[in-house]
Amino acid sequence: MSGDPTVSGQGPESPGRRRLINWFLGTSFGALLASIVYPLARFMDPPEVAEAATNQVDAGPINDPELREKGFKIVPFGNDPVILVRVGDEYRALGATCTHLNCTVEFRSELQLLWCNCHNGRFDLNGQVAGGPPPKPLRIYDVHRVEEPGRPTTLVIEKV
Secondary structure (H helix, E strand, O other): OOOOHHHHOOOOOOHHHHHHHHHHHHHHHHHHHHHHHHHHHHHHOOOOOOOOOOOEEEEEEOOOHHHHHHOEEEEEEOOEEEEEEEEOOEEEEEEOEOOOOOOEOEEEOOOOEEEEOOOOEEEOOOOOEEEOOOOOOOOEEEEEEEOOOOOOOEEEEEEO
């Protein structure tokens, strides 16, 4: 019986073993495919982020050291940052997110404008585009002084 391949050990693998190897390779390929497709699908369809329901925020005291030293202060307003700028005795608040690629803007006191350091976008103090690639103006907010007896005057930023 030396001519029987199954007895000599040189013949084809058993069907159970072959099926196991095929199953293992198939599921490995499926797992690889899923590990590539799932992140791409999540990237293409990000989850909805609920907008904060706040209409106003306390920006702090009028004599805030950061505001006096730099001339501006970034204040969180729900999910969005707002830049509070001091111009003389007047205060202005604008959206601090550049409309080009969502970088945060800063105040350049020597030029009296808001500047985005990502791609040199520039906005005037009314939020209008003064130069660079931003396609839209910045959002404008109202600033109110709140005076309470026995407490320092505070600034409140409110949606227009």
